Amino acid sequence: MSLATPNGNLMRFRLVGLFRIGISAIDNVRSYVSLSSGQQLLGKDKSYITDISVKLHDHGRAALTAAAFIKKYGYKADDWETANASVKTSNPVRDTLTYVVSVTLLVVAGFGIYNIMSMTINNKMKDIAILKAQGFAGRDILQIFLSQAVFIGLLGALSGMLLGFLLAYTLSNVPFPPNEYVALKYFPVAFEPAHYFFGLLFGALTPLAAGLMPSIKAAKTDPVTILRG
Template identity: 35%
Template sequence: MIKFAQAVRIASGSIGSAKLRSALTTLGIVIGVAAVVVNASLGASFNQFFTDEISSVGSNFIIAASKQPNLFFDNEYNLIKNTPGITGVSPRKTMSGDLTYLSETKSVNIAGINEDFQEIQGLQMEKGTFLSDKDSFAAVLGYNIANEEFSKKISHRSNVKISFRQEDGTLVTKSFKVKGVLKDSEPTVVSQDSDYDLTVFIPISTMNEMIGEKDYGVFLAMADSPEKVRSISDEVDRRLARNFGVPEREIDDEDSKPYYVFNQEEVLEQTGKIGDALNSFLLALALISLLVGSIGIMNIMLVTVTERTREIGIMKSVGYSNSNILSLFLLESVMVSLFGGIVGTLIGGLGAYALESALDLPPVFPLKLIEIGIAISILVGITAGLYPARKAARMNPVDALRYE
């Protein structure tokens, strides 16, 4: 029985006798494993990116949006607010208006909300305080509105004018006190409306008074825990359905309802599916290159078996068994592949970090990818080397010795 240490020395000697060929063979595995590691890491980074982006929109959020105007009013607001598990709810109505500061006027995005909006959306203040339900003609400005859009920066406690044009063409202008300025934020993949840097916030009651309306376009609510957000969202859906006369059997049919309800968990599930599909696509591309590398190993091992036919005959004549020969050639294939797998894993880890930094993705490198990279390389070595090794083991020693 050949000892493992002796087998390693023989396999190493064979690999070292053809350094260039071994290096080129290993290169295919290096590229394949590196591609697998990079793409798996990128897939994990994209999933984390989506999760972070959705979480930045708000905590445990539930959104109810009307499909038609004049649907949501105070009754629907109170219905959602009194749902067990709801810790806050805010209407949100967004429209374009004019903001005047000193003698300069800009067209801006204006959102009518209430005081719960800050906690639901996780908004941070740079200066001043957020709106309260006791405010009337008060405003909170997005970071860019206050600091970049006008010739002079708008500080909190400044006075501004906001103008809306009603449906009949009447222009309504009111003076507002700037109560606070939000911290700088960024748009998210969920909605560009979440880029609140270019938004002016005012009480929704004041907005409706100015534009001559009473309805609310959207309700943003917050559940008391992430574990219950789906069940609480379903309860909100059921209450709204009963309120609008939707039969219970049709609650799950979105076309039968004049509104729709979705929550943070559902959004995470959808983006998770997108991330998984992207990850699968990237891994499929990587596995193609790994397949090419494994074919390269098989091809080289077949050449090696042919070149070492007489050596195989000599080994058999001095007592090496078929299993010894099989083990030697299989070990050689695994060693080449394993070395390529280790190098490929290291290169893949560095490449993943570089790409994630360049794409501004959160750096995610699951440690299990190291195990996966090495395991794949061993599997490739065994798979690609098995046929050539069996061919070598089955050689007739007399024919092998006569081989020229």
């Protein structure tokens, strides 16, 4: 195959392979040759270089590294966030929607636990009165029902984490629909330990907050009034 430059230079090359990264704007126009062949095609000497790409182990240090290169060498250096600013604009919208959905689900779960605890306490009023008549203090009743709420929340959180992990793992092994513009074999799924940790944390705090008001109500119950009917 032949490659030509705008200034009229023409060279023949041998095609050794094809590649795709999944972005048509790049896949349709980009090709790779050796550095010496590229310099020869452009009619430049061996010191001619237009860009140098540096791959970092920690992508979070890209901005600091770019600033350090500018200060040290005096050349223009762009970090990957600056170079892909247009692509990153959709991330805040996606993250905000994710957080809104997550918080909404937690609030709905909290109301569910609140209803369960309220019904449980209403059905156990006579039992609460008997316990208080036997010498149980209000804090003992509060501890009993709060521990029940926390147990329900932790059990639900652990079960949800296990189910979520199994579903995510299953999804990560589902073949991605073939597409000439997307170079993916399977659905991309991120298994971040922090997500599971925060899920467990909120799963413990939400039922604690939801069960607090019914538990306080049970602790303040007057046993004499209940036993008299």
